[in-house]
Amino acid sequence: MNFKTSDLEKMEKQTAVHLINSLGGFKSVALVGTSNVQGNTNLSIFSSFFHIGANPPLIGMIFRPSPPERDTMRNILDTGFYTINHINEQIYQQAHQTSARYNKEISEFDAAGLSAEYKNNFPAPFVLESNVQLGIKFKEKTAISINNTTMIIGEIVQIFIPEDCLSEDGFLDLEKANTVTCSGLDSYHKTMQLDRLSYAKPDKEITSLLKS
């Protein structure tokens, strides 16, 4: 079945939003923890993370247009730090709840029943219930003028992971860490590993890294 631009334009708006949000494939979904300059915490779910580079270790994310003010972005710019916390099967419903539009006085940590965790003198709150926690230092903000969104790039400066999920070659077993993925606006999925594949070369057959 085929849709082109003119079909999308004729589609009911929210239907098109669901469809377009599904088309990119399964997404990285995680909770971003921040605090404002007064120390009040904020927690919000995002599904627009992407790897930018390993050296230095950089991760990007997209913010929707302002106004309305985006508290998470405001806090990142004001304090320079944020956390990215993977979502697991035990907390995905609470994580989803953080997308509700709460009043500024309410912390989404409290509203969703998740716990703020401070450690290693990192200024932003981690999510205690998350198995993979990243402390991020803000690096740059880029306006995407085509639709008034904003890209924020940060450097990974703190990593907390379960020791038994780290392979000798550096691969982190996210499935063992119970990290979930999402699709569309509201669908959550756990995963089943098919394989890890060898580095591809032109004249060599790919082999499984798991059967060695």
Add this chain to the structure above:
Amino acid sequence: MNFKTSDLEKMEKQTAVHLINSLGGFKSVALVGTSNVQGNTNLSIFSSFFHIGANPPLIGMIFRPSPPERDTMRNILDTGFYTINHINEQIYQQAHQTSARYNKEISEFDAAGLSAEYKNNFPAPFVLESNVQLGIKFKEKTAISINNTTMIIGEIVQIFIPEDCLSEDGFLDLEKANTVTCSGLDSYHKTMQLDRLSYAKPDKEITSLLKS
């Protein structure tokens, strides 16, 4: 277990690359099809896609630094069009093979045993074996100076999906379409849906959209 910036700097380089590539969570992974101005096809796997907006429908991706020349980016800039093709369980090994560094004369379609499909007068080749195929029109290129990568943003102008995967509300069931996800540099995963959750509101409990 905890790593900080100084630990990463001391880590063996390829180990750090594996780890950092794992930290973002499960990723959108797909094959990008292009052709050069002579009509020679190119196919390459990427895992750095992200949703930028639904209206207009925009999708972003990151290219690693040049040089070496990135054929896919060159073709996108020269022709203005590309395709994004979801990877399914039947073709993930072939998809992975497209990451090998082939000579310019060789099409990765042939090398990996995948078929170029032209339709609807769209100028770039789709992957016949893919169940979800997107035709993309190049919109803008942004240099990310912090590590010399490049962000390419395109508009989704053609959508090909299996009819039985589209829900009434616009949600596309990627699991039914057999789309896979990846983690790290080389791990592929299929998914098991946990739930679809209702739109979150401050004073309302989240419900499942699947149990109605």
